[in-house]
Every structure is written in C-alpha cells, then in structure tokens.
Amino acid sequence: MATRTIAGKTVQVNDEGFMTNPSEWTKEMAVDLAKEEGISELTPAHWKVIEFCRQDGTTSGKAPTLRRITTAAGVSTKEMFALFPKGPAKKVAKIAGLGKPEGCV
Amino acid sequence: MADDTRKVAFICSKGDLDMAYPALVMGWAALGNGIDVTMFFTFWGLDIVRKLRQPHLEIAPVANTSMKMSMMGVNTGNLGIPNIFGVLPGMTAFATKLMKDKMAALDVPPVGEYLQMLVDGGAKLYACKMSVDMFGLKKEDFVDGVLDIVTAGDFMDMTEGAQIIFI
Numbered sequence: 001m002a003t004r005t006i007a008g009k010t011v012q013v014n015d016e017g018f019m020t021n022p023s024e025w026t027k028e029m030a031v032d033l034a035k036e037e038g039i040s041e042l043t044p045a046h047w048k049v050i051e052f053c054r055q056d057g058t059t060s061g062k063a064p065t066l067r068r069i070t071t072a073a074g075v076s077t078k079e080m081f082a083l084f085p086k087g088p089a090k091k092v093a094k095i096a097g098l099g100k101p102e103g104c105v
Numbered sequence: 106m107a108d109d110t111r112k113v114a115f116i117c118s119k120g121d122l123d124m125a126y127p128a129l130v131m132g133w134a135a136l137g138n139g140i141d142v143t144m145f146f147t148f149w150g151l152d153i154v155r156k157l158r159q160p161h162l163e164i165a166p167v168a169n170t171s172m173k174m175s176m177m178g179v180n181t182g183n184l185g186i187p188n189i190f191g192v193l194p195g196m197t198a199f200a201t202k203l204m205k206d207k208m209a210a211l212d213v214p215p216v217g218e219y220l221q222m223l224v225d226g227g228a229k230l231y232a233c234k235m236s237v238d239m240f241g242l243k244k245e246d247f248v249d250g251v252l253d254i255v256t257a258g259d260f261m262d263m264t265e266g267a268q269i270i271f272i
Binding site: 085090 | 133139212222
C-alpha cells in the first residue's frame with residue numbers, strides 16, 4: 001500500500017491514487033485533489049456533491065455511482081458532467097477521499 | 106492543441122431489447138471514464154432512437170438458444186424454452202417483461218431513460234441516412250438526442266481515431 005502527502009498530511013492511497021482510508025480525508029485535501037483533477041475552484045455546487053458522496057460513502061461503505069448521485073442527491077447528469085468533467089463519479093470519489101465507484105449503471 | 110482524449114464509437118444495428126443494452130452500458134462506462142462517445146444507429150438499431158419504437162423494444166424466445174427456462178426461477182438447468190412454445194401469441198411479450206423486470210431489479214433504467222443519461226453525459230447520436238431513407242423516416246421521428254442523419258462516410262470522418270464497436 002502506497003502513501004502520499006496531500007495538504008500536508010500523509011495518507012494511504014491505492015495504485016490508482018484513490019485514498020483507501022476515508023477517515024483520513026479532510027476538506028483541505030479536497031481542494032488539492034480537485035486541482036489535480038483539473039478543477040481549479042470548488043464552488044458550493046461542487047461541495048454539495050462532495051458532501052453527499054462523503055455521507056453516502058460512509059453509510060454504504062462504498063463510493064456512490066453516478067446514477068446513485070443523480071437519483072439520490074438531486075443533481076442532474078448534465079450538471080455532474082459540467083461540475084466534474086470527464087468521468088464525474090470517479091473524479092468526485094477521488095476528491096472526496098473514497099474508493100473507486102463500482103457498478104455498471 | 107492536439108486533443109488526446111480517447112474516443113469510442115458504437116454502431117448499433119439491432120433493435121432487440123437485449124441488443125440495445127450493450128451499447129448503453131458500455132457507452133455509459135466510457136463517459137464515466139472520460140472517454141468521448143459517438144453512437145451511430147443503423148438498420149434495426151434505429152428502433153433504439155425512434156420515438157415510436159423505443160419504449161417497445163422486445164426480446165423473442167424463438168431461436169434464442171440462450172434463453173432457458175431456469176431464467177424464470179425454475180430449477181431446470183439447461184432446459185430451453187421449446188421453440189414450439191415460443192411461437193405462441195404472447196410469448197415475446199412474456200420474455201420481454203421477464204427481461205425488463207430483471208433489469209429493473211438491478212436498478213438498470215429503461216432504454217429511453219438510459220439513452221437520455223448518455224446524451225446528458227455528452228454522447229453524440231446519429232442516425233444512418235440509408236436506413237432512414239429505407240424505412241421512410243424523418244428527423245422528427247427520432248428522440249431529441251439524435252443530432253443528425255448522416256451517411257456512413259460522414260460517420261467515418263467524425264470517428265477518426267476512435268475505437269469502433271459494432272453491435
């Protein structure tokens with residue numbers, strides 16, 4: 001298991017760069033991780049999705065899929081692709097310190 | 106600036122319910138991985154994007170060697186649905202309902218909703234000109250996500266550098 005430093009703290013990550021221990025995550029890390037994913041500024045709309053994913057991920061033990069986010073968080077598919085372009089569910093999971101979302105829908 | 110985004114293009118040539126899903130599932134997965142998606146609907150595949158036909162895609166048990174009685178929850182192993190029963194009125198509707206129920210149980214959206222998700226995610230849909238002419242259809246016959254009616258040559262131009270998957 002690899003480790004890396006995000007926002008001044010050392011955390012566990014897997015070989016795809018997803019954090020493996022969600023409890024190590026902080027909001028400061030989200031800002032840095034978002035920049036790495038090409039999102040220069042996290043707006044309240046971004047935070048709404050990140051917070052939903054944190055909550056859903058903690059409850060279910062896995063990162064929500066895109067369809068789970070759009071149906072349960074009330075954010076449309078279009079909006080998700082605008083907020084987190086090129087692979088929204090994967091990007092938000094990475095930014096929120098969750099694992100890679102699994103599932104075909 | 107050179108665009109190095111990976112591209113995938115699907116050619117959908119079948120209008121059966123079970124042949125509509127592979128492109129939808131793979132297209133959705135591609136969009137979820139930041140891959141550019143183009144879909145070209147030709148021949149019976151046009152049914153997937155036709156307003157009139159899209160909600161009524163079916164699967165026929167006749168000559169479908171993979172459809173076994175065990176799908177209905179009976180422990181009959183490899184015993185198939187006999188073709189002689191498959192020709193009875195209502196059997197196609199029955200098989201279709203069975204598949205739709207199984208999909209719904211997995212929270213897989215119906216074809217129309219799934220396709221709209223792909224459109225919202227940026228997938229570009231096109232109808233094949235020759236097939237459209239053959240079936241006597243017009244642009245208005247298709248769901249909103251269909252951008253244009255194009256020739257096979259146009260499709261080849263717009264998918265330069267893409268991986269093409271024929272279904």
